[in-house]
Structures are given as structure tokens and as C-alpha cells.
Amino acid sequence: MKITFTINNKEKTVEVSPHQRLLDVIRKELGLTAAKEGCGKGECGACTVLLNGEPVASCLVLAPQADGAEILTVEGLLSEEGDIHPLQQAFLDAGAVQCGFCIPGTIMTSYRLLQEKANPERQEIREALAGNICRCTGYQKIIDAVELAAEKWQAGGEVQ
Amino acid sequence: MFGFGYGEGFPDHSIASLEPIDNDKILIRTSAADVGQGVKTVAVQIASEVLKLAPEHFVLSEGDTHITQNAGSTSATRQTYFTGHAVKEAAEDLLGNIYHYASQEFVTNHPEMGTKEGRVFSHVDPDQEMTIWQLRDKLADEGIELKGRGTFFPKTFKPDPETGQAEKVYVGYTFHSQVVEVAVDTITGEVTVEKAYSAVDIGQAINPQAVEGQIEGGTAQGLGMALMEEQIIEKGRTLNPDMSRYLVPTAVDTPEVETILIENEDNDGPFGAKGVGEPAMIATAPAIINAIHDAIGVRFYELPVTPEKIKEALANKEQ
Amino acid sequence: MSKKYIGKAVKKVDAQAKVNGEAEYTEDLINEFSDLLHMRVLRAPHPHAYLKDIDISEALEVPGVVAVFTKADFPKLSEFGLIIKDQPVLVGKGEKMRFLGDAIALVVAENDAAALRGREKIKLDIEELEIVEDPLQAMEKGCIQIHEDHDIEVTHYLNKDMCCDNILSDNYIDRGDVEKGFAEADHIIEREYKTQFVEQLPLQVEKGIADYDNENEEIIIWAASQWIHDTQADIAQAMGVPKEKIRLKQPVIGGAFGKKEDISVHIHLALAARELKRPVVLLYNREESMIAQSKRHPQIIKHKTGVTREGKLTAWETEMIMDTGAYASSGPAVVRNAMFHCSGPYQVENVRAVCYAVYTNNTYCGAMRGFGATQMGFSYDNHMDVIATELDFDPFEFRLKNAFAIGSKTPGGEELNHGVNVKETIEAVHEASNWQEGDKDD
Numbered sequence: 001m002k003i004t005f006t007i008n009n010k011e012k013t014v015e016v017s018p019h020q021r022l023l024d025v026i027r028k029e030l031g032l033t034a035a036k037e038g039c040g041k042g043e044c045g046a047c048t049v050l051l052n053g054e055p056v057a058s059c060l061v062l063a064p065q066a067d068g069a070e071i072l073t074v075e076g077l078l079s080e081e082g083d084i085h086p087l088q089q090a091f092l093d094a095g096a097v098q099c100g101f102c103i104p105g106t107i108m109t110s111y112r113l114l115q116e117k118a119n120p121e122r123q124e125i126r127e128a129l130a131g132n133i134c135r136c137t138g139y140q141k142i143i144d145a146v147e148l149a150a151e152k153w154q155a156g157g158e159v160q
Numbered sequence: 161m162f163g164f165g166y167g168e169g170f171p172d173h174s175i176a177s178l179e180p181i182d183n184d185k186i187l188i189r190t191s192a193a194d195v196g197q198g199v200k201t202v203a204v205q206i207a208s209e210v211l212k213l214a215p216e217h218f219v220l221s222e223g224d225t226h227i228t229q230n231a232g233s234t235s236a237t238r239q240t241y242f243t244g245h246a247v248k249e250a251a252e253d254l255l256g257n258i259y260h261y262a263s264q265e266f267v268t269n270h271p272e273m274g275t276k277e278g279r280v281f282s283h284v285d286p287d288q289e290m291t292i293w294q295l296r297d298k299l300a301d302e303g304i305e306l307k308g309r310g311t312f313f314p315k316t317f318k319p320d321p322e323t324g325q326a327e328k329v330y331v332g333y334t335f336h337s338q339v340v341e342v343a344v345d346t347i348t349g350e351v352t353v354e355k356a357y358s359a360v361d362i363g364q365a366i367n368p369q370a371v372e373g374q375i376e377g378g379t380a381q382g383l384g385m386a387l388m389e390e391q392i393i394e395k396g397r398t399l400n401p402d403m404s405r406y407l408v409p410t411a412v413d414t415p416e417v418e419t420i421l422i423e424n425e426d427n428d429g430p431f432g433a434k435g436v437g438e439p440a441m442i443a444t445a446p447a448i449i450n451a452i453h454d455a456i457g458v459r460f461y462e463l464p465v466t467p468e469k470i471k472e473a474l475a476n477k478e479q
Numbered sequence: 480m481s482k483k484y485i486g487k488a489v490k491k492v493d494a495q496a497k498v499n500g501e502a503e504y505t506e507d508l509i510n511e512f513s514d515l516l517h518m519r520v521l522r523a524p525h526p527h528a529y530l531k532d533i534d535i536s537e538a539l540e541v542p543g544v545v546a547v548f549t550k551a552d553f554p555k556l557s558e559f560g561l562i563i564k565d566q567p568v569l570v571g572k573g574e575k576m577r578f579l580g581d582a583i584a585l586v587v588a589e590n591d592a593a594a595l596r597g598r599e600k601i602k603l604d605i606e607e608l609e610i611v612e613d614p615l616q617a618m619e620k621g622c623i624q625i626h627e628d629h630d631i632e633v634t635h636y637l638n639k640d641m642c643c644d645n646i647l648s649d650n651y652i653d654r655g656d657v658e659k660g661f662a663e664a665d666h667i668i669e670r671e672y673k674t675q676f677v678e679q680l681p682l683q684v685e686k687g688i689a690d691y692d693n694e695n696e697e698i699i700i701w702a703a704s705q706w707i708h709d710t711q712a713d714i715a716q717a718m719g720v721p722k723e724k725i726r727l728k729q730p731v732i733g734g735a736f737g738k739k740e741d742i743s744v745h746i747h748l749a750l751a752a753r754e755l756k757r758p759v760v761l762l763y764n765r766e767e768s769m770i771a772q773s774k775r776h777p778q779i780i781k782h783k784t785g786v787t788r789e790g791k792l793t794a795w796e797t798e799m800i801m802d803t804g805a806y807a808s809s810g811p812a813v814v815r816n817a818m819f820h821c822s823g824p825y826q827v828e829n830v831r832a833v834c835y836a837v838y839t840n841n842t843y844c845g846a847m848r849g850f851g852a853t854q855m856g857f858s859y860d861n862h863m864d865v866i867a868t869e870l871d872f873d874p875f876e877f878r879l880k881n882a883f884a885i886g887s888k889t890p891g892g893e894e895l896n897h898g899v900n901v902k903e904t905i906e907a908v909h910e911a912s913n914w915q916e917g918d919k920d921d
Contacts, residue, residue: 033507034500036733038682039765043403046682074500088498092490095369098377099196100497101682101733107498122416129411133403135682135734136196138376139411141369161824161901162852163889168815193705194493195681195735201491208484215489223729225711233706235740235846322634324652324818324832325892333895335824335883337904339912359907361900369488381736381848384677385857391676391774395610396526396579396840401766408680420907423486427898431485434898438849445853446860450874459865462673463857 003067007032008076016063023047023058025066026073034074034104038133045132048105049073055109057131074104077111087111087149094145098136106132110146119150162439163330164237169318172238172331175229176246178207178254179307180296184278186213188250189221191228192243197437198370199239203247205366206430210251212276237435240366241331244430245312254308261306262295314428332427334434335361338379338443340415342451346474349467351387353413353448359420363427363434372419374440380414382444388413390464493731502731505686505701509760512688516545518751518761519594521584521601522771523576526805526840527611527625530570530583532604538586541600543593546755548585550574553750559717559742561709561845563647563807565626568717568746576605577625578805578840580771587751587759614779614802614837617645625805625838635833637798645838647803648811650818652832652890660794660829664785668866672782672858676802677775679847683733684768687744688760689752697724698749703732705740705846714745725749737846741773741808773808773845776801776836778817780858785829790872792881795890797821799834801851804843809850810836817851819891823859824901825881830890875909 004013007030014029026032026049035058038046042057049058050072077085084092087107097103106129113120113128120128125146126139134142166172176190188207194200204218221228231243259270262280266273266288273282280295282288290298296306319326341355358375365371388407392399400406425432445463453459458473496502509515535547550556550571558564570576570583584601588594609623616622618637624644633643635651661667687702698720704710707727715722732739744761751759763771778801785794799817803810814836821832849856867877882901888894908914 027507028510031510032500033503033510036504036683037506038684039403041402041404041765044682074498078499084495084499091498092494095373095488095491097196097491097494097497098198098373099682099732099734100494100502101504103497104500126411131410133408133410133682135381135408135680135736136377137373138378138380138409138414138417140376140414140417141373143411161820161856161883162849163816163819163891166812167819191707191729193703193707193729193732193735193739195703195705195732195739198491200493201489204492205484205487205489208489209482212483215484215492218492220492223707223727225707225725225727226723228707230708233709233740234735235705235737236850319819319891322651323654323892324650324890325654327893329819329889329891329893332898333824333889335899335901335904337901337908339908339914341912355912357908357911359904359911361898361904363898364486366485367489368486370491378848382853385674385775385853389675389677391678391769391842393676393841395612396842398579398770398842401769403680403765406678406680406769418911420904420911422900422903422907424898424900424903426900431482438852441848442853442856443860445857446864449857449861450864453864453868459861459868461671461861463675 001064003064005066005069005071007071008073018064020063021059022061022063022066025063026058032073032075036101036104038101046102046105048108048132050108050112055112074107086152090149090152091145094141094148096137096141096145102132102134106134106142114150114153118153122147162237162334162442164241164334164435165316165331166236167316167330169316172232173311173313174231174242174246175311176243176250177307177309178250180292183293184217186218187221188218188247189228190231190243190247191223192231192239193223193234195234197374198367199234199243201370202240202244202366206244206248207251210248211255213278217278237334237438240433240435241429242312244366244433246310248430249310249312250308253310257306257308258292258295261299265298332429332434334436334439336439336443338447340447340451342448342455344452344455344470346456349470351452351470353383353415356415356417358417359422360436361422362436363429364423364425364432365421366433368421371421371436374436375419376417378440379417379444380409382441383414383448384409385463386445386448387464388466504683504733505688505703505730506762508688508701508730512758514757516587516589516755516757516759517591517594518747518759519586519598520582520747521586521598523570523579523581523583524603525576525605525607526578527608528576528605530572530574530576530603531606533572533583534602535584537600538597541593541597543589544586544597545589546587547597548750555719557717557719559713559746560807561741561809562811566806578842580842582747585747585751587755611645611839614800614839617837617839618642625840647807647836647838648814650815650834652818652830654892655829657794657796657829657831661785663793665788666786666870667783668869669783670862670865672780672861674778674854674857676777677847678769679736679738681734681736681738684765685743685763685772687748688758689748690758691752691756693756697726698753699726699728700745700749701728701730702744703735703739704729705735710742710745713742714749717746718749736848738772740846743772770842774804774842775847776803776813776844776851778854780855782858782862784862784866786866786870790877790880792825792827794829795822795827797832801836802839802841802844803836804839804841806843808843808845810844813851817855820852820855821859821890823856824883826883826887832890875905879905
């Protein structure tokens with residue numbers, strides 16, 4: 001079957017099978033490999049993308065469910081010129097990246113959090129990110145990064 | 161405490177090389193695996209320091225058995241120490257070669273020369289100046305390759321099999337002390353680690369932010385080992401082979417860690433550095449268990465200390 | 480002299496590619512291959528059994544299945560392993576499976592679904608054996624031997640009936656005079672500590688792609704490894720080919736923590752790519768990774784410590800038994816690393832330690848952050864706290880009194896003459912935490 005959706009502001013029509021996972025469509029059919037598979041069961045958060053603005057584990061979403069949807073992945077945060085987004089920059093500045101496997105998913109959850117709440121408390125950031133497992137960092141610098149991005153936003157920099 | 165390097169007389173070394181490429185880059189060849197800890201960044205910082213050249217001028221080779229030489233494993237808390245040393249020696253070798261060949265071009269002595277941001281120049285005659293890449297091209301015309309190579313191969317000794325004693329067992333030791341504050345919910349048995357204070361005898365942090373990252377991540381893994389993680393294997397079968405039944409710490413489980421770096425530059429590592437990867441996690445589990453004892457007066461001897469075990473122990477204590 | 484780039488929070492050189500999605504981990508390379516074959520591994524149905532027969536005929540008939548490889552296809556295959564070559568690449572007919580991760584057949588197909596269907600169609604006939612569940616059982620008199628050819632001469636026995644057939648390695652420290660040290664002590668404190676199987680759980684599980692380069696007659700493997708040159712050597716010796724015919728390329732690694740030191744996908748992929756002359760991919764899932772790849776060794780640790788009424792340690796005796804699982808992996812080194820940290824950063828003149836690594840039918844154990852010293856660290860610093868509590872010492876004062884200083888000797892007898900700032904670390908956390916005895920909220 002054919003489905004049509006918008007991903008990173010571009011409309012795409014792809015041929016999928018009814019039981020294909022959204023994660024596979026994004027990674028294999030569209031070649032957008034930032035979203036990662038860490039468990040395949042919705043337990044780790046590495047495959048998190050925004051589906052109609054909400055973070056979802058794309059390994060648990062079936063492709064037909066994305067028909068007509070709007071999807072955002074980490075690749076979609078880059079500017080037209082390819083510059084990284086202030087939230088991505090904050091992850092670099094805070095030293096929040098180690099192996100990096102969880103980072104694309106973690107950034108998408110953080111992005112949604114900052115849209116919802118411009119200036120979250122550290123505990124609120126922790127709770128928002130509870131579904132994004134990171135085995136490297138102990139989360140502290142990830143939380144620093146989200147705080148840093150929030151500060152930039154407060155200071156007038158656009159988060160979007 | 162953690163003794164780093166393979167130790168015990170095992171051959172343990174790292175080989176690295178540096179060469180100017182393109183018109184403003186230096187390629188660092190190393191096969192050291194960066195698993196996220198940051199050995200690539202450490203290599204760049206060390207080469208930057210030696211060559212007085214900003215980090216953005218360095219690129220790293222891909223890990224490939226056919227284009228790099230042995231750097232040993234990313235284990236034993238050894239890469240900053242071993243590959244750090246090898247890169248430092250390679251950078252010094254390259255610097256020595258730059259001086260050697262540039263002094264021939266300038267017809268000057270080494271003490272009269274300097275390097276900065278990719279340029280080599282004569283203090284005596286300001287017109288005598290060229291970039292590393294110009295020097296490389298000149299030498300290439302003469303069939304000479306400008307590069308630097310470094311190997312670090314320190315010695316340890318095999319302990320006596322009967323007594324386990326040797327003059328030098330490991331190349332160095334990293335020490336890490338930690339205090340943790342815990343709260344124990346005596347009804348649910350849940351333990352919350354509220355705060356951790358770490359002090360690590362690191363010699364010299366090459367990258368303090370990365371060292372903190374190791375301590376914070378190590379603390380999370382130590383917390384997991386102390387309180388929640390266990391692969392349950394019965395009759396050879398794993399009963400919990402997924403992440404909903406094998407639990408690791410999430411962002412709501414881990415504490416804020418305050419890290420203090422003890423930097424006395426008194427170690428044999430590059431610029432006095434020690435490794436930190438493994439010692440980062442060792443202190444946490446005992447600190448948590450000792451804190452639980454301090455909080456509720458119950459001593460645990462077996463890991464992990466799950467809420468069920470806490471509840472059971474408190475019930476037994478009441479009786 | 481002040482330094483410009485050392486001691487600075489220079490941005491990680493590979494971080495930008497990781498935040499913008501450009502970083503290429505192994506699985507991100509899949510799209511670059513047009514005619515990729517998919518592999519699935521059939522693993523042991525029982526943790527301890529002889530493989531009597533294997534029938535792959537139905538699997539070969541599944542549409543899409545290209546090949547099913549068993550040990551019979553590779554008569555020259557040798558065992559692999561980081562230190563001791565005791566782990567089979569494939570368990571052949573008449574041979575033993577020793578844990579549930581042992582590979583029996585490799586199914587290669589045009590797509591993953593066909594590989595899975597093919598794997599279901601393989602029929603095995605096995606002869607089940609007694610399962611050795613833990614190291615204490617493995618050391619009981621009359622216990623079945625897990626590695627039939629394993630031979631070891633153990634120097635020290637814990638008791639006269641002890642079975643040594645399953646002991647992978649025995650290790651000892653004997654310094655000073657422990658009996659004299661206990662005689663000098665005012666108190667002797669003895670406890671037993673136990674640790675569990677821990678999974679390293681890097682977020683990226685084992686994945687790999689292999690291809691055959693016809694021109695150079697080389698096998699190229701893209702897969703994570705914590706040490707590509709060692710992995711290359713292990714693959715080459717197992718396959719019986721020169722090292723330079725195995726080319727390992729290192730994509731970005733999604734965490735390791737020790738789990739990516741061992742061979743996983745590598746040899747299976749190399750064999751298939753060489754036989755089929757096509758690229759092949761093998762992607763473990765989390766369950767397969769947890770069952771088939773290494774764990775942190777569970778340890779049973781006994782410490783017996785002599786201490787004076789002033790709080791000085793006079794003797795330290797450690798006995799440790801470690802479950803190494805079905806294969807050696809890093810076990811022979813892990814047990815020694817644990818042993819050389821047996822009394823931690825505390826100065827003791829008289830030290831004795833006896834440490835064993837013991838085979839069982841559990842998932843094999845290998846490297847994980849701390850390499851045996853983490854388990855030992857849990858026990859020695861818990862033990863120090865037990866002593867402080869029992870004898871009513873201040874926990875900081877007691878540690879400071881015994882902590883290493885210049886001139887101290889490690890359990891391995893190494894005299895420390897520089898880089899010893901243990902006391903500074905203890906004092907620093909004491910101050911930072913604003914520690915006060917009895918500082919508690921209800």
C-alpha cells in the first residue's frame with residue numbers, strides 16, 4: 001500500500017507493507033538513519049521521533065498509522081543551510097554526547113519538552129526524558145544541555 | 161582504586177602517527193576505538209598542545225586494520241594513557257622533523273626557530289617563514305615524507321605465581337572516593353540516591369568535561385549494579401532478556417554528581433594524566449550500600465539491593 | 480607552564496555528527512549495499528548437550544534462503560577466544576553445546592523474514608547433559624566436566640573433595656605472614672559478599688556487515704570492536720587465513736563497556752561472505768545480545784581481616800570464586816584483576832588471596848567496566864564499613880588511617896612511589912559533602 005506523509009517539512013509518498021514499522025520506513029525507505037533501534041520494543045527511546053508533534057517510539061508505530069501525519073526527526077532540525085539547531089548546539093556545549101546512540105531520540109523528546117515548557121525545572125527535564133535510556137552519561141550533562149537550550153531560548157534565541 | 165593497563169607483564173602498547181594532509185590539516189592515524197568516552201578528542205587535544213595548533217586542524221583516520229597500526233584495546237582504562245602517549249610522541253616526532261627540515265630550508269639553528277598555528281619561522285629573520293604544508297610540499301619534491309610516528313610501550317612484570325608479587329603490576333593507579341546521600345522509603349523499600357560527591361585522583365584531566373562525563377556515567381552504572389540490575393539465569397536460561405525486565409537507571413533514577421578533580425600532575429601519563437573510565441564506577445555500589453546501612457541500620461552483602469530485599473530486611477529487623 | 484589545549488573542555492571531535500544524525504553506526508551503512516543478504520543464527524536449544532544430528536534440508540527449501548551453513552561446511556575451523564581459544568564458531572555433529580548462545584547453524588537469505596523461516600525449519604537431535612548452574616556446583620566432587628579436554632593442576636584446594644575439572648584458572652597472593660598478622664590483631668572480622676550477572680547494555684547491540692573483495696581476495700567486515708587488530712587476529716586464526724586477508728573497518732560505536740571486546744557477528748559474517756561472495760548483514764536483537772554475549776562475572780567473595788583496637792589493618796585474607804560461564808573470554812584476566820584489588824587502596828602488610836574462575840553452563844562472562852575490580856570494590860569497601868561499624872570507628876578516620884600513601888604496597892606487592900592521592904580524594908569528598916556523623920532526616 002501507498003502512504004503519504006510529511007517528514008522534516010517534505011512530503012513523501014512511499015510503498016509500504018501493512019505491518020512495516022515506521023522506524024524501518026524512515027531508516028530504510030527514506031535513508032534517514034539518525035533514529036536508532038536499541039530494543040525494538042519501545043523500551044529504550046533511541047527511535048523516538050515526533051509524530052504530529054508528539055514523541056513516539058517509531059519501532060512501535062506501524063507505517064500505515066503515519067499516513068497523512070507530520071513527522072520530525074533530528075535531521076529535520078537543521079536549518080536550510082545545514083546549520084545545527086540551538087538545541088543540538090546545547091548538547092555539544094554541555095558535553096552531553098558520548099557514544100551518541102541515544103542522542104537523536106533524546107533530542108527529539110527534549111525538543112517537544114521545550115515547545116511545551118520554555119523553562120523547565122531539572123526534575124521536569126528528568127521526568128520528560130525518563131523514557132530515553134542513556135547508558136553513557138548518567139544524564140547529568142543531557143539535563144544541563146536542555147537547561148542551556150532553554151536559557152538560550154529565554155534570551156531570545158529561537159528554539160522554534 | 162583501579163590499576164590500569166593490562167599490567168602483569170603483558171605486552172601492552174599503542175602506535176600512532178601524524179601527517180600533514182590537504183592544505184591546513186593534520187591526519188592522526190590511530191586505531192584506538194572511541195566508544196563514546198572521547199579518546200579521539202584526547203588525541204586531538206594532545207597533538208594540539210604539542211604542535212601549538214588549534215584542534216580544528218586535526219582529523220582522525222577511520223578505524224581500519226589496513227590503514228592504522230595497533231593501538232591496543234579500549235579497555236583497562238588505558239587509551240588516554242597509552243594512545244595519549246603514542247600521539248604525544250608522534251606529535252613530538254613530527255615537530256622535531258619540522259624543525260629539522262625547516263632549519264635546512266632557513267639555514268638556521270633550532271634555537272632560533274619557532275612554530276605557531278601551523279607556521280614555522282625564524283626568530284632572527286622574519287622573512288623566513290612557511291607553513292607546515294608548504295614544507296611538506298617542498299620535501300615531497302625531494303622525495304622526503306614529512307610525518308611523525310610514536311609508540312608507547314611501558315613495562316610491567318609478571319607476578320610470581322605462588323606469591324602474586326611483582327615490582328610493577330600495573331602502569332598506574334587511579335583513585336576515586338565517593339560520598340552518596342540516599343533516601344530509603346521504608347514502606348515501599350525504594351532507595352533514592354539524591355546526591356553524589358566524587359573526588360578522583362586523575363593526575364591531570366586532559367578534558368575536564370569528559371572526565372566529569374565518565375564519573376557521572378560510571379555513577380549511574382554503579383547505581384544500577386547496586387539497586388536494580390541483575391540478569392537472572394536459571395538452568396542456563398535468561399529469564400529477563402529485555403529492557404522491561406532488566407532495568408537500568410533512567411533520568412529519574414540518577415543523582416546529580418559533584419565531581420572534584422585532584423590534579424597533581426604526578427603520574428607517568430601524558431601531561432601527568434591518568435585514565436578514568438573504569439574507576440569511575442567502582443566507588444558507587446559500596447557507597448550506596450554503606451549509605452543504606454547508615455540510613456536504616458541494615459547491612460546488605462548481596463547485590464542488587466532491590467526494594468523487595470529492603471522490605472524483607474526491615475521486616476526481619478522489626479521481629 | 481600553562482597549557483593551551485590540555486585541561487580544557489574542548490568539544491568532542493565526533494559529537495557534531497552524532498547530534499545531527501550524520502554519524503554512521505554499523506546499521507546505518509546497510510543502505511549502501513544493494514544486494515545484501517541477511518543472516519540469522521540458530522543457537523543451542525539446551526545449555527549443555529551433545530549435538531547428535533542436524534537436518535537442514537527443509538530450511539534449504541524455504542523460498543529466499545540462499546544457504547545454511549553448519550560446522551560440516553568448514554572442517555578447518557578452529558575455536559576462538561580472547562585469551563584461551565575454547566569457544567566454537569559453530570557446534571558440529573558429535574560436539575558439545577555449553578550454553579544457550581552457542582551457534583549451531585547460519586541461515587542466509589535474500590531477506591530477513593526468509594532467514595527467520597529457514598531457521599525455524601532446522602531439525603536438531605540432541606543428547607541432554609546435566610546443567611552446571613553455578614560455580615559451587617561445578618566444584619563439587621563428581622560434577623560433570625564442561626570442557627572435556629580441559630586440564631588444570633590446581634595448587635591450592637579449599638577442601639579435599641574439591642573438583643578441579645571445571646576450574647578455568649586458580650590464582651594466589653601470599654605476602655608477609657597472614658597468621659602472624661591475625662595474631663597481632665585485636666579483632667578479626669569475616670564476611671561473605673556476593674555479586675550478580677550484570678549486562679553491559681550498550682544501547683547499540685551487536686551488528687555487522689561483511690563483504691568479499693574479489694580483487695584482493697579479502698574479507699571486509701564493518702562491525703564494532705574495542706580492539707580491531709585483536710579481533711582481526713582472532714577471526715584469522717579461527718578461519719585459518721592470513722591476518723591481512725581479514726580487513727576490519729570500525730564504524731561509529733554505540734557504546735561498549737566491555738561487551739564489544741569479544742567476537743560476536745564477525746566470524747559468522749566472514750564465513751558467509753567468503754562462501755557466497757556477496758555482502759551479508761547480521762543484526763542481533765537485544766535478547767540475542769543478552770543471551771549470547773558476555774556478562775559481568777558474579778563473584779562470591781570472603782574477606783577475613785585482622786585489625787588492632789587503634790584501627791590498623793594487620794592481615795587481610797580473601798577467597799573468591801567467580802562464575803566465568805561457558806567460555807573463558809576475559810575470565811583468566813578478570814579473576815586476576817579482581818585479586819590484585821582484593822584489599823583496595825588500603826595498606827596491609829600481610830595479605831593472602833585465593834581466587835578461582837570456574838566454568839558453568841551460564842552465559843559466558845567477560846569484560847565489563849572495572850574488569851573484576853568493580854565486584855571486589857563493592858566487597859572491600861563494604862567490608863571496611865562493616866569493620867568501622869563493628870568497632871565504632873569513624874568511617875572517614877578509619878579509611879584515612881589505612882589509605883595508601885607514598886611507599887605503600889598494593890596487594891600485588893608493587894611499592895607506590897608517586898601518583899598516590901587517595902587521602903586527598905577522601906578528604907575532598909568529606910569536605911564537599913559537608914559530612915557529619917548522624918546527619919539524617921527521617
